[in-house]
Amino acid sequence: xxxxxxxxxxxxxxxxxxxxxxxxxxxxxxxxxxxxxxxxxxxxxxxxxxxxxxxxxxxxxxxxxxxxxxxxxxxxxxxxxxxxxxxxxxxxxxxxxxxxxxxxxxxxxxxxxxxxxxxxxxxxxxxx
Amino acid sequence: xxxxxxxxxxxxxxxxxxxxxxxxxxxxxxxxxxxxxxxxxxxxxxxxxxxxxxxxxxxxxxxxxxxxxxxxxxxxxxxxxxxxxxxxxxxxxxxxxxxxxxxxxxxxxxxxxxxxxxxxxxxxxxxxxxxxxxxxxxxxxxxxxxxxxxxxxxxxxxxxxxxxxxxxxxxxxxxxxxxxxxxxxxxxxxxxxxxxxxxxxxxxxxxxxxxxxxxxxxxxxxxxxxxxxxxxxxxxxxxxxxxxxxxxxxxxxxxxxxxxxxxxxxxxxxxxxxxxxxxxxxxxxxxxxxxxxxxxxxxxxxxxxxxxxxxxxxxxxxxxxxxx
Ligand SMILES: [Fe+2]
Ligand SMILES: [Fe+2]
Numbered sequence: 001x002x003x004x005x006x007x008x009x010x011x012x013x014x015x016x017x018x019x020x021x022x023x024x025x026x027x028x029x030x031x032x033x034x035x036x037x038x039x040x041x042x043x044x045x046x047x048x049x050x051x052x053x054x055x056x057x058x059x060x061x062x063x064x065x066x067x068x069x070x071x072x073x074x075x076x077x078x079x080x081x082x083x084x085x086x087x088x089x090x091x092x093x094x095x096x097x098x099x100x101x102x103x104x105x106x107x108x109x110x111x112x113x114x115x116x117x118x119x120x121x122x123x124x125x126x127x128x
Numbered sequence: 129x130x131x132x133x134x135x136x137x138x139x140x141x142x143x144x145x146x147x148x149x150x151x152x153x154x155x156x157x158x159x160x161x162x163x164x165x166x167x168x169x170x171x172x173x174x175x176x177x178x179x180x181x182x183x184x185x186x187x188x189x190x191x192x193x194x195x196x197x198x199x200x201x202x203x204x205x206x207x208x209x210x211x212x213x214x215x216x217x218x219x220x221x222x223x224x225x226x227x228x229x230x231x232x233x234x235x236x237x238x239x240x241x242x243x244x245x246x247x248x249x250x251x252x253x254x255x256x257x258x259x260x261x262x263x264x265x266x267x268x269x270x271x272x273x274x275x276x277x278x279x280x281x282x283x284x285x286x287x288x289x290x291x292x293x294x295x296x297x298x299x300x301x302x303x304x305x306x307x308x309x310x311x312x313x314x315x316x317x318x319x320x321x322x323x324x325x326x327x328x329x330x331x332x333x334x335x336x337x338x339x340x341x342x343x344x345x346x347x348x349x350x351x352x353x354x355x356x357x358x359x360x361x362x363x364x365x366x367x368x369x370x371x372x373x374x375x376x377x378x379x380x381x382x383x384x385x386x387x388x389x390x391x392x393x394x395x396x397x398x399x400x401x402x403x404x405x406x407x408x409x410x411x412x413x414x415x416x417x418x419x420x421x422x423x424x425x426x427x428x429x430x431x432x433x434x435x436x437x438x439x440x441x442x443x444x445x446x447x448x449x450x451x452x
Contacts, residue, residue, distance in 0.1 A: 013343070014337075014355075017183075017249075017273065017335065019248070019335050020182070020246050021409040038231075039434065039437065041225065058222040058284075058288070064441035075218045
């Protein structure tokens, strides 16, 4: 075999465009927000068409709400994917924590009587 | 810090790890606020950031031709295609940010060479036919890689990939149609297409990465379901898809060993010369320095715009406050 020098330690196939050099080290950065004066983060919600709810599609950075809307249009609706956009400062969102998942959703867990299938109705009763 | 590990802590660690692993085993997605092993988080940040950088740097080879596109129609298409690649970069930076890294920080790491991008974008585009061939072969290879990633175990990445894959089909088709048009043209145009294909075929195959036996990270990535097929599987799939497309177009690939193998049901292809690719990977490629330099100047030349926008937003906010 006269195969060329083994490339395995110089690159890897990771992500969508394949072969990426590995180099001596590929740091991933510290998982902290950089303190520099950068544009704040906005979460973007798009209503796909009339009659549907707004759905979260991703985030972007912008100096203010108006710019966030413009950027959201350019990034998330280049092909008529939306008829309405909401942008929300990411810091304004309060989310449930996955750690308390079980306890947090427990109140609905044991209330099977909230579901229509809980009730038995004879087959000869129509339209129910 | 207390050095003695309490038994309850060990149990708790075991429980969250079990939960993480069973989520993946059940083909459920890992979401940003879930507990995940530090190595998984780091791997995902690296993978998504590299992918984002590749989309952003990937605008340059084709962007080279926007001002010289031969017609308004081709110019509008090329602009839309390159704008899509910017959008892909944005989707991916957004996905990476859910893991707690800042977009500005990733840009800094790209510019300073600490984070990488796909080596395919370090090849030059000296011919207009390269616009078509990149759409057909390079975006085609990206599609092969990306379709399985729509099922990546990391939710935000998988969702970004779904959006991207929808748009990639336009990229590949506009490139192929451009080449079909040139192939119906003059002999010189047909030669341009063939010459471009000759330059891009092997680098496209190398996009799938080292052969499986030299790809030590694959096993862990497969276990985490952030990689769904091995490098060689994807490469073979790509070859099988591309050969009939080349025949329909009327071009050949520069590989004398490329032929149908009835026994395997696949096309055999020749030995890949990794030496050239290694040169490009290690920074010796024709365009490495130029690509990063261009990205750096775009970032630095835009700094005043970012600052002005912040100043304007602050002023507007202050005004609204006094008015209220
Ligand atoms: Fe892309
Ligand atoms: Fe593309």
